[in-house]
Amino acid sequence: MLIKTVGGYWDPIVWIVAFIVIAIIAYIIRAFGKGEYKGGEQTKPFLSGVEEPSKEKVHVRASNIYWGFIEALKGYYDYMKRMHSGVVNDYVAWFVGVAAIMFVVMFAAVII
Amino acid sequence: MNVMEHLPALIIAIPLLAAFLTPLVDKISKKVRNAVVFIALAATFILTIFLVQDVFENGIMIYVMGASNPTQTIPMQAAVPIRIVLEIDGLSAFMALISVLIALIGLIYSFSHVEERGGKFYTLFLLMLVGMLGMELTGDLFNLFVFLEIASIASAALITYEFKRGSTTEAALKYIVISSIAALFVLFAIGLLYGEYDLLNMAAIAKAIKITGLSNIDMIALILFFAAFAMKAGAAPMHMWMPDAYGEAPGAVSMVLIAVTQASLYALLRMCFTIYADSLHVVIPAAIIIFGLISIFIGVTMALIQDDIKRLIAYAAVAEVGYILLAIGVGLYGVLNNEVELYARKALQGGIFHIFNDILDIGLLFLVAGGIIYITKERNLNKLGGLAHSMKYTSILFLIGLAAVAGLPPMNGFASKIMIYESVYKVSPILSIVAILASIIMLAIFVKIFHSVFTGPKISEQKDVPKLMLASMIILAALIIFFGLFPDIIINNVVNPAVNALIENAAYISNVMG
Amino acid sequence: MIYNLPFLTVVALIAIGMYAIIFKRNLIKIAVGITILESGVNLFLITLGYREGGVAPIFTNLPPGISPDQIPEKMVLPVPQALTLTSIVIGVAVLALILSFTINIYRKYGTLDAGKIRRLKE
Numbered sequence: 001m002l003i004k005t006v007g008g009y010w011d012p013i014v015w016i017v018a019f020i021v022i023a024i025i026a027y028i029i030r031a032f033g034k035g036e037y038k039g040g041e042q043t044k045p046f047l048s049g050v051e052e053p054s055k056e057k058v059h060v061r062a063s064n065i066y067w068g069f070i071e072a073l074k075g076y077y078d079y080m081k082r083m084h085s086g087v088v089n090d091y092v093a094w095f096v097g098v099a100a101i102m103f104v105v106m107f108a109a110v111i112i
Numbered sequence: 113m114n115v116m117e118h119l120p121a122l123i124i125a126i127p128l129l130a131a132f133l134t135p136l137v138d139k140i141s142k143k144v145r146n147a148v149v150f151i152a153l154a155a156t157f158i159l160t161i162f163l164v165q166d167v168f169e170n171g172i173m174i175y176v177m178g179a180s181n182p183t184q185t186i187p188m189q190a191a192v193p194i195r196i197v198l199e200i201d202g203l204s205a206f207m208a209l210i211s212v213l214i215a216l217i218g219l220i221y222s223f224s225h226v227e228e229r230g231g232k233f234y235t236l237f238l239l240m241l242v243g244m245l246g247m248e249l250t251g252d253l254f255n256l257f258v259f260l261e262i263a264s265i266a267s268a269a270l271i272t273y274e275f276k277r278g279s280t281t282e283a284a285l286k287y288i289v290i291s292s293i294a295a296l297f298v299l300f301a302i303g304l305l306y307g308e309y310d311l312l313n314m315a316a317i318a319k320a321i322k323i324t325g326l327s328n329i330d331m332i333a334l335i336l337f338f339a340a341f342a343m344k345a346g347a348a349p350m351h352m353w354m355p356d357a358y359g360e361a362p363g364a365v366s367m368v369l370i371a372v373t374q375a376s377l378y379a380l381l382r383m384c385f386t387i388y389a390d391s392l393h394v395v396i397p398a399a400i401i402i403f404g405l406i407s408i409f410i411g412v413t414m415a416l417i418q419d420d421i422k423r424l425i426a427y428a429a430v431a432e433v434g435y436i437l438l439a440i441g442v443g444l445y446g447v448l449n450n451e452v453e454l455y456a457r458k459a460l461q462g463g464i465f466h467i468f469n470d471i472l473d474i475g476l477l478f479l480v481a482g483g484i485i486y487i488t489k490e491r492n493l494n495k496l497g498g499l500a501h502s503m504k505y506t507s508i509l510f511l512i513g514l515a516a517v518a519g520l521p522p523m524n525g526f527a528s529k530i531m532i533y534e535s536v537y538k539v540s541p542i543l544s545i546v547a548i549l550a551s552i553i554m555l556a557i558f559v560k561i562f563h564s565v566f567t568g569p570k571i572s573e574q575k576d577v578p579k580l581m582l583a584s585m586i587i588l589a590a591l592i593i594f595f596g597l598f599p600d601i602i603i604n605n606v607v608n609p610a611v612n613a614l615i616e617n618a619a620y621i622s623n624v625m626g
Numbered sequence: 627m628i629y630n631l632p633f634l635t636v637v638a639l640i641a642i643g644m645y646a647i648i649f650k651r652n653l654i655k656i657a658v659g660i661t662i663l664e665s666g667v668n669l670f671l672i673t674l675g676y677r678e679g680g681v682a683p684i685f686t687n688l689p690p691g692i693s694p695d696q697i698p699e700k701m702v703l704p705v706p707q708a709l710t711l712t713s714i715v716i717g718v719a720v721l722a723l724i725l726s727f728t729i730n731i732y733r734k735y736g737t738l739d740a741g742k743i744r745r746l747k748e
Contacts (some may be wrong), residue, residue, distance in 0.1 A: 003527060003599050006458045006534040012522040012597050055569045057599055062493030062564035065645065066556070070417060080414060084352055086744030089284050092293060093648050094350050099297075099339040104398060106335055109395045254709055261716045265723060272727065278734030279745050285653070285727040292660055292720045293647065298715060300640075300667050306706070307674040 113452060117182055119163045120175040120198040120249050123208070124242060126156050128195035131238035138231030142348045146223055149234045153216050153241075160205075160212045168609050172623045174199055174251075179336030185624045193624060195312045198496070201226055201620055202609030205379045206464070207248040209606070213243045214371045217584045218364035221479055224580040225363050225486055233273060239266040240368060247375045251314050251624065256379060257295065259329040262289035263372050271361045271369075290353045294340040295463040301336040304329055307367075315624035317619060318387045326391040337383050338396070344376035346433045348407040355418075358426035362484030364584075366422065367475040370429060374467055377436065384444055386617045394448060400441030401539075405546055407434030412550045414555045419493050421481045424561065425474065428517065428554060432470040438533045438547065441462025442539050447615055455538040460611045462531030465603060469516070469524045469595070474512040476588040477558075480506055484565065493561065498570035506577055507566045512589045518555035518598070524596040632673040639666030651740045653728045657721060664717040671710045675703030683707075 002011035012112060045052055115122070130152030138145045167173055175182050175198040185193045200208075219237070224232050243263025250256055268291065272284035306312060306331050309320045321330060343350040347447040354373075358366050384396060411431030440463045446456025482501065483506055485491055500507040516523040529551065535542040576582070595602055613620070639662055641734055646659025680702040727736070735743050 001598050001600050003531070004458075004604055005462075006455050006530050006538060008534075009529060010530050010599075012527070012599070015522050016597075030334060031226075039738065046161050057570045058495070060563075062560060064314055065560050065563065066416055073413075077417060078610070080410070081498065083349075084414070086356075088289055088740050089648050089651070091286065091350070091352050093646075095290075095293065095343050095353070096340065096648065098342075098350055099335065101331075102335050102339060105399070106393065109393055127688065258712060258716070261720070265719060268723060268727075270731070275730055281727050281730045282735065282743050282745065285724065285731060287725055288720065288727065289647070289656065289660065292724075293663070295716075296660075296663055296667050302669065303667070303671045303674060303706075303709075306709075310703075312705070558649075 115159075115468060116162065116166065120173065120200055121160055121165065121177065121535075123156055123163060124245055124249065126152055126159070127238045127245070128242045130403060131235050131242065133554060134234045134238065135231045142230060145231060145234065149238065152238070153212070153219055156241075157212045157216055159623075160208055163566075164198065164205045164209050164606075167200055167202060168178070172199060172613075173620055174203045174623055176545065184464070186626060189428070192311055192316050196248050196255055197251040197313055197315075197624060199315065199620065200249055200510065202611075202613035203378065203381065203464075204248050206468075206606055206610040207375065208245055210468060210471055211244045211248065211371045211375065214475060215244075215368055216288065217475070217587055218368045220587075221364040221367075221482070221581055221584040222362075224578040225482070229273075231272070233515070236266045236270045236273075237365070237368070240270065240372065243267075244372055244375045248378055252541050253305065253312050253314060257299055257302060260298065260379070261291075261295050262375070262376065264288065264295065264344075267291075267357075267365075267369055267372055270365050271357055273362050277360075280360040283356040286353050287357045290343065294344050297336045297340045298537045301333040301340070304333040304336075313624065314382065314387055315621045318389065319621050319625055321388060321391055322621075326388070326393075330388075334383070334388060334392075337382065338399070339375050341380040341383065342403060344373065345380060345432075345437075346373050346401040346407070346430055347437055348410045348430065348434070351407060351410070351433075354430050355408050355414075355423045355426040358429060358478075359397065359420060359423035363486065366426075366478040366482070367471075370478075373433070374471065377433070377467070381440065381614065385447070385614045386620050389617045390448070392444070392448060394445065397441045397445035397448065400437055400444065401543065404436075404438030404441055405439055405543065407431065407437060408547060408550045409434075412553045412557070414477045416553065416560070420489065420491050421484065421493055421520060421565070422478070424493075424557060424559070425477050425481055428477075428557060429470075429474045431550060431554060432466070432474060433515075434550075435529070435532060435547065436463050436466050438469065438536060438543060439466060442536050442543070443614075445539060452615060455535040457611060457615065458531055459535035459602060460614060461536060461607050462528050464610050466528040466532060468607075469528045469592075472588055472592050472595075473513055473516040473523075473525055476509065476585060477517065479581065479585050479588065480510045483581050486581070487574050487577060488491055488572075495562045496565045496571070497568045498566075499574065500566040501570045502574045503566075503576045505582055506585075507549065507562075509585045509589050510562060512592060514555075514558040516592050519551045520555070520625065522596050524599060527596065528600040570623060629678070630678075630703040632669060633681075634677075635668050636673065639669065641662070653731065653738045653740060655726045656740065657728065660724065661717065661721055664713070664720075668710045668713055668717075671706045671713065675706040677702050 001013055002009045123161060130149060134149060137148050174185060176185055177196040179195055185197055187194060240263055243266060246259030247256055247263065251260065261508050268284045270286060272280045274280055288566040305317060309317055311317050311320060346354045359371060361369060384392065408431050411427050411434055415424050415427035418427060439459050441455045443460035443463060446452055446454065446459065488496060490496055516525040519525045519529040533544050533547055536547065643659045643663030644668060646662065650656060650659065669682055680700055683701040683704040731743055732738055
């Protein structure tokens with residue numbers, strides 16, 4: 001059941017069969033390991049000897065998840081927040097601006 | 113009366129009649145009203161399936177309103193069509209099928225959360241569907257304007273359905289001001305075309321433009337149509353009403369609003385491909401491609417900083433419209449340069465298949481968000497958390513929607529996106545690079561919702577969403593998985609006739625003008 | 627030149643309407659601006675149909691001196707008049723909707739300034 005794209009084809013059934021085969025191979029490789037190792041001090045995270053706090057205190061809230069990305073693009077986001085001002089007059093001004101630019105471009109392209 | 117002959121008129125008439133009967137039936141009881149509305153929508157859905165079958169077997173279907181013979185477009189003594197003509201080709205049938213399907217699923221969802229003033233809700237809901245169907249089935253320019261206004265007035269009243277919160281009325285005011293200005297400019301452009309050709313029928317104007325070429329007034333009308341319909345379809349930088357309107361609408365209405373904006377996108381396609389066809393200058397496809405790229409980039413990056421769950425999904429919807437515009441722009445560019453078989457046909461197939469996938473995927477996400485808001489009464493992502501402990505089915509359905517929107521195989525989002533990526537690459541590699549990078553960020557924004565809403569420590573104990581909401585979400589998820597596993601069923605049977613109807617417009621003209 | 631005067635009026639009305647919508651902050655003034663814009667577009671539609679020396683397009687009420695085979699040249703076009711009537715009715719409905727939204731916003735926000743009713747920003 002494939003569909004043909006410009007560069008080749010895409011067949012989801014073949015993808016699912018390949019996924020299952022690779023998953024089975026991965027499971028077989030996993031079965032070669034030791035089964036009776038339970039863990040202990042070696043599997044807990046190491047925080048310089050301090051106790052690991054409970055899950056409620058370290059959970060990262062929604063606004064802070066991508067802090068690094070947002071901080072790096074600070075200038076772009078400040079401009080975007082100013083652009084999306086929420087005032088109705090600005091929405092109509094963007095429409096008139098885009099229509100005016102398209103007028104100029106279209107007539108210039110036809111004349112030249 | 114032969115039902116098959118009068119199908120187009122019945123498809124518009126049945127929801128219209130049910131819309132005006134609903135307030136009367138509402139006085140009897142709620143269950144009778146729900147039953148009447150459901151029966152009307154189910155009948156419309158069955159008739160639409162007949163219409164789609166008929167169009168795909170027999171070609172374009174014509175219906176003349178108010179004539180003794182529904183297929184005689186030009187009367188005896190005249191040389192041009194003088195009545196309103198409904199003309200349905202492959203693309204119209206496709207869009208009508210999607211609209212009625214989404215309205216039916218939204219109706220099932222809304223049965224569980226509409227408690228007060230239900231009669232008015234369903235009247236406006238059915239009127240919104242009538243407006244959408246009228247825009248997609250008509251072959252007459254002024255009829256398009258009237259149905260555009262019907263759809264936007266009904267949608268604006270539905271957005272402010274919960275008027276106890278002030279922000280819904282603010283969103284609805286912005287929506288109606290923008291819609292009314294766009295519709296007035298569309299009317300001005302229709303007036304310009306009427307003044308030049310003395311014709312209002314789309315096929316007749318297409319033939320006149322083909323014969324006489326593109327004059328200055330035609331170019332002015334084209335720019336006004338283009339800007340107005342692009343604004344209604346949500347192309348950046350005129351997209352700012354979309355997060356407000358989608359984010360404040362109640363539950364299922366957000367999903368049906370997506371179909372209303374896709375109807376404006378359909379009107380843009382009609383303008384560019386059928387009415388103006390080969391006389392277009394190459395500036396128009398370049399403008400569509402640039403709008404598409406800007407929409408993708410702005411939609412995806414602005415979604416990363418939102419805190420309100422529905423506004424975030426609305427910004428992702430802006431990005432999806434950008435993908436569709438990118439594919440359509442590349443298709444139009446190929447058609448104008450006569451390189452159809454190289455990449456344009458695949459690009460148009462990917463774009464139109466993506467319209468279908470976009471409505472299903474973003475619709476499922478909006479329904480899940482509506483369910484979360486209904487149960488927890490909380491919209492802010494910072495205050496939600498750990499819901500997967502209690503709402504198991506909803507989290508699985510959200511995962512399916514996440515995989516579909518971000519374009520992960522084997523869902524249907526991947527099938528349409530790979531067609532778009534590979535055909536857009538032929539025009540310029542930069543377009544493909546921006547599209548792929550934006551897809552990665554789109555995965556990031558939905559992982560943000562999943563992490564903060566569903567995983568994490570449990571904040572409070574909640575029950576799962578009501579059964580009717582779960583039923584509609586499961587129907588959507590089943591459709592997503594089915595069309596992901598068998599994409600060729602829908603591409604060969606539904607999308608290909610639509611693309612053929614777009615690429616050659618000679619059949620559209622000759623069926624009306626003889 | 628005198629026959630171009632309605633078209634110049636159309637341009638003036640549309641310009642005044644767009645100025646009111648873009649630069650005025652009071653919500654009632656935005657509603658008035660939309661009405662002026664709509665009046666301009668309706669005037670444009672009516673003016674398209676004018677034919678010089680034409681009479682009202684009513685077949686059974688012709689003024690004396692016109693024979694039935696002179697009819698198409700001596701009447702103004704009736705189709706734009708139908709379009710304008712439809713547009714006026716739609717304009718009334720949109721204006722009623724905008725004003726009712728304004729009343730609800732005033733109750734909830736306490737102000738009519740478009741720069742201050744922006745709880746939904748960014």
